[in-house]
Amino acid sequence: MSSNAPSSADADRTLKGLSVEKARARMLARAVALSAETAPLSDADGRVLAESVTAVRDQPPFAASAMDGWAVRRGDLGSDGAVLSIVGESAAGRGYDAVLRAGETVRIFTGAPAPDGSDLIVIQEEAERDGDTLRVGPAGRSSHLRPRGGDFRAGDVLLEAGTRLDPWRLSLAAAAGRATLAVARRPKVAVLATGEELAAPGGEAGPYQIYESGSAALLPMLARWGAAPTRLAPAGDDIDAIVAAVRNVEAEVIVTVGGASVGDYDLVKPAMAQLGLALDVETVNVRPGKPTWFGRLADGRLVLGLPGNPASAFVCAELFLKPLVLALQGAAAPHRLSTARLAAPLPANGPREHWMRARTTAEGVVPFPDQDSSLVTVFAAADCLLRRLPGAEAAEVGDTVDVLPLERG
Numbered sequence: 013m014s015s016n017a018p019s020s021a022d023a024d025r026t027l028k029g030l031s032v033e034k035a036r037a038r039m040l041a042r043a044v045a046l047s048a049e050t051a052p053l054s055d056a057d058g059r060v061l062a063e064s065v066t067a068v069r070d071q072p073p074f075a076a077s078a079m080d081g082w083a084v085r086r087g088d089l090g091s092d093g094a095v096l097s098i099v100g101e102s103a104a105g106r107g108y109d110a111v112l113r114a115g116e117t118v119r120i121f122t123g124a125p126a127p128d129g130s131d132l133i134v135i136q137e138e139a140e141r142d143g144d145t146l147r148v149g150p151a152g153r154s155s156h157l158r159p160r161g162g163d164f165r166a167g168d169v170l171l172e173a174g175t176r177l178d179p180w181r182l183s184l185a186a187a188a189g190r191a192t193l194a195v196a197r198r199p200k201v202a203v204l205a206t207g208e209e210l211a212a213p214g215g216e217a218g219p220y221q222i223y224e225s226g227s228a229a230l231l232p233m234l235a236r237w238g239a240a241p242t243r244l245a246p247a248g249d250d251i252d253a254i255v256a257a258v259r260n261v262e263a264e265v266i267v268t269v270g271g272a273s274v275g276d277y278d279l280v281k282p283a284m285a286q287l288g289l290a291l292d293v294e295t296v297n298v299r300p301g302k303p304t305w306f307g308r309l310a311d312g313r314l315v316l317g318l319p320g321n322p323a324s325a326f327v328c329a330e331l332f333l334k335p336l337v338l339a340l341q342g343a344a345a346p347h348r349l350s351t352a353r354l355a356a357p358l359p360a361n362g363p364r365e366h367w368m369r370a371r372t373t374a375e376g377v378v379p380f381p382d383q384d385s386s387l388v389t390v391f392a393a394a395d396c397l398l399r400r401l402p403g404a405e406a407a408e409v410g411d412t413v414d415v416l417p418l419e420r421g
């Protein structure tokens with residue numbers, strides 16, 4: 013299969029051999045953001061915010077003690093310290109309601125409001141109680157006080173619309189008093205594995221069969237990315253069966269696995285043609301995943317065709333499916349790369365953009381020596397994908413490389 017060299021005249025109509033970036037742009041151009049709904053925090057992890065979250069009060073809402081000890085007035089403590097009278101207590105959840113006057117101290121605990129008039133906490137290890145009086149030394153450097161609004165202030169924008177939620181951002185929303193958030197509706201994504209050779213895990217596999225392993229990864233990936241995935245019953249290499257499998261499926265996106273290439277039994281595209289498929293991407297200049305394709309059915313449903321080789325399917329899920337699913341949710345940054353130090357030399361790259369399965373070590377990233385796209389063991393051990401641009405020169409240990417971290421457990 014040769015890739016059409018895009019000339020300036022036909023660049024926009026070229027469907028084959030698209031760069032990863034161009035292919036992704038074509039897909040994202042079809043992603044119309046879905047409507048918003050209200051979700052409890054417990055159902056918002058991984059989803060995309062459809063509103064900005066603004067603080068309605070200061071956090072902490074009062075000057076708070078950072079330690080267990082005694083609230084005092086710094087001015088009371090000379091170079092020799094002081095003996096102060098104990099006049100009350102301030103614990104987390106209930107304060108000391110009077111003003112602390114000269115010569116007084118209040119017993120205080122971590123997180124408790126510092127009484128008005130106090131400006132220093134003496135930790136209990138540095139004070140000596142004798143009945144109703146307290147002997148303290150000279151003031152130390154730290155006040156052990158957290159100022160009111162030191163974390164955030166009323167009116168601060170804590171989270172912007174388009175932000176993808178994660179456990180720590182959910183904690184911030186909760187700290188701001190929010191029990192629910194406006195998030196984009198979950199895109200419905202149906203996954204269809206195809207191929208006569210596929211046997212269902214848990215069942216019998218014939219001598220020429222392999223267990224279907226693609227959807228076991230794609231379904232939870234989609235759930236993490238905020239989608240509502242469904243697994244369709246796998247179809248054999250049969251156009252009518254593939255058409256029947258997807259014809260009435262209610263989904264924004266149909267993801268097919270396998271049957272994407274040029275073999276006599278690669279029938280997914282011809283099947284989708286019967287449903288009015290208009291292709292935006294026919295092949296991509298990527299390794300693994302060259303046969304990845306994308307288009308729209310007559311009824312508007314988007315279809316992403318992933319190759320059957322597991323590594324090809326999973327690399328292209330990271331490169332294309334994740335950004336697509338996030339863009340459908342209105343994510344501000346549907347695709348993000350980072351950099352890392354290369355810890356093993358690499359030969360010059362070929363003509364395809366290569367996404368190598370790699371692992372992170374203390375010295376940097378190390379690609380696995382065998383990058384064959386059928387290897388499920390390698391993907392199970394990888395924690396990032398290392399990008400090599402088409403025609404990249406040989407790389408040395410210590411070079412900076414682009415990586416896409418994988419969300420590992």
Ligand SMILES: Nc1nc2c(c(=O)[nH]1)N[C@H]1C(S)=C(S)[C@@H](COP(=O)(O)OP(=O)(O)OC[C@H]3O[C@@H](n4cnc5c(N)ncnc54)[C@H](O)[C@@H]3O)O[C@H]1N2
Nearest residue numbers: 013205224225226269270271272273278302319320321324
């Ligand atoms: N003559 C050519 N042959 C191939 C080309 C090419 O350009 N010219 N491209 C190769 C590349 S690159 C890839 S990648 C594969 C992809 O082919 P398909 O998408 O058509 O995938 P299948 O043929 O259906 O399967 C490939 C491989 O993966 C296994 N498989 C399929 N589905 C699953 C699944 N759900 N779970 C686990 N394993 C699965 C399948 O048994 C095959 O071993 O084509 C090359 N050929």
Ligand code: MOO
Nearest residue numbers: 300301302324385
């Ligand atoms: O592109 Mo295929 O995915 O190299 O093996």
